[in-house]
Amino acid sequence: MTTRRRFLKRALLTSAAGMMTPAPVLGMMPTGQESTSMPGWIRDVRRQIPASRDRFFQTAGIAPSPTPVLDVVSNMLHYQNKGPVHPDIWPTVAATEPDLRRHFGAMFGAREHEIALTHSTSEGINIASWSRNWQKGDEVILSNQEHPANLIPWYNLATRFGVVVRRLDLSTGTSLMDGMRSLVSRRTRMVSIPHVSRNNGRRITNDESAELAAWLRQQDIRYHLDGAQAPGCVPVDFRVLRCDYYSTCGHKWLLGPKGTGAFYCREDMLDRTELTWTGSHSTVSYDQEGGYQLIPEARRFEFGTRALATFRGFDAALYWMQDVGMDRLLQRVDDLVVFAIESWKERGYRVVSPEDAGARTGVFVLELPARLTGRAVYDALRSGHDTFTSPVDGPRDLRVAIHFFNTKDEIESTFDAIESLA
Ligand SMILES: Cc1ncc(COP(=O)(O)O)c(C=O)c1O
Incomplete structure (x- = not known):
């Protein structure tokens, strides 16, 4: 090997190590001195969040990311760009998505193969909304506390297929189950409601969710939670919630880079979930005659060339949150x-x-x-x-x-x- 090639190889491997472990995130989290007005650990994290110089109360809209998280994205982009198909580089870059699916799943109660990585909550909501072969007169139940992201996809189904949208009153203090019992009919096919509402901040409690899930399952009604506002804001465990599908993002309470998200599809729902958008990387195999076999995992919902550096930043944000505790x-x-x-x-x-x-x-x-x-x-x-x-x-x-x-x-x-x- 020439000196130049040896140098290049060493440089690649060195930066790969930095890419895989967000070590700067861990290293930059000192304990700090406590004070009554601002605990030391909060002063320390605020140094890493430039937007906290203002009074920033817009995490429910679009959150700032800690600087070390953005550094990971930037480093990864440059690293990938050194040789997008180089055999010393590609494996590191390609590990991004399996690492993130595993990490995200472990934090929120799913297995790696139940997670698809998306670019927003809205993308997950669309996967859920297209998961059935809708017939005219089928009904879906949403709430009166929705973000447009959990309205427009259903309005679109109403326009295209004659799906009927019904609205549950999730104002503060109402009974979720009473409301639901009064709305469900034999035409109800799906319930899609916010885990935490962006409008009145109400959280569906774990007990409410588990009771609702069991009741809906008896009637073969699918249950999707719009979780844009939940992970990083309240404790989340998909197994405790017992929903069929869950859509969320990295760019709000998890402080991840913009354009990151995840969709949970419970294992036993995968083959009952119609696939609408698909493409390269969704299949185990295909041929030129029309034959194809879908990946038997939720990542069948992912396709095409992906923003891997940004997803690595999402993973780094999860580590950063865990470092904080x-x-x-x-x-x-x-x-x-x-x-x-x-x-x-x-x-x-x-x-x-x-x-x-x-x-x-x-x-x-x-x-x-x-x-x-x-x-x-x-x-x-x-x-x-x-x-x-x-x-x-x-x-x-x-x-x-x-x-x-x-x-x-x-x-x-x-x-x-x-x-x-x-
Ligand atoms: C409850 C809820 N759902 C969905 C969305 C849309 O999220 P995204 O931009 O990740 O698609 C938001 C954004 O504020 C939201 O609050």
Whole structure:
């Protein structure tokens, strides 16, 4: 081997090692000094999240990624680009998706072969919505707390096939099972509802979900959860939820790169799930005469050339969250939400999102003082206060999405700013 080739090979292998283990993420997580206003570990993580310089309460929209996560994406892009088909490079790059499926599955209660990697929650919702051969008059049940991503695909089925969309009332405090019993008919084929609503922050509790799943299964009604707002915000275990399908993304509460997601298809549902979009990489084999055999795993829903560097960043984000400590960060989200509920009520106003443990989440939604609208306050906070919140469906509702890197001081000063607008 010439010196130049030896050098190149060593350079490739060295960068491959850095690519596979997000070591900088682990190494950059010191314990820090505790203080009452901001614990040391929060100060440390905020240094890695540039957007936390502002009052960032928009994780439920589009979240910032920690810098080490983006470094992994950038390093991987450059590494791949050194030789996209080089035998020393490709195996490292190609390991990205199996590694991520395994890692994501282990964190959220699935096996590797039950996970398909997607680019958004919406992509997963589309896989679920096209999973049946729809007939005119078939019914689907959605809720009254949906993001458009879990409406438009079903409206499209209504337009194309005459599917009937029915709406469950998931306002804060309603009974999920009572509502469901009043809506299900012999034409109901699927239920697709948010695990955590982007609109009122309500979480379907584990007990509610397990009861619903068992009841739907007796009637051969499929059960899909839109989980865009859940992993990284509340504890998630697909086996406990007992849903058939689950769609989520990396770019909200998991702080992953934009354009990352995952779709869970329970093992026994795979062969009952119609495939709509497909292509190269979905099959074990095919021929030129029309023969093909699908991969017997959820990755049959993946096809074409994929954004592997971005998926490696998603994996790095999962490691980063685990380094911070999933249990302690979820606990901190809940503690901050309890603080926000108390503070907003003490000021004499109403909280729209649930207050009960189990149903409340980081998607905290408040009712604004009279005469203020969510849209106007969102604009005023954004331009005048470097504070990022979000309007939702209710004209007087404002979503203040609280992640673990936020602080009590930020919550208080945001509430002060809202009151000053009133
Ligand atoms: C409940 C819910 N579902 C789906 C989506 C769409 O997510 P994505 O952009 O990952 O497709 C969102 C985005 O805010 C959401 O809140």
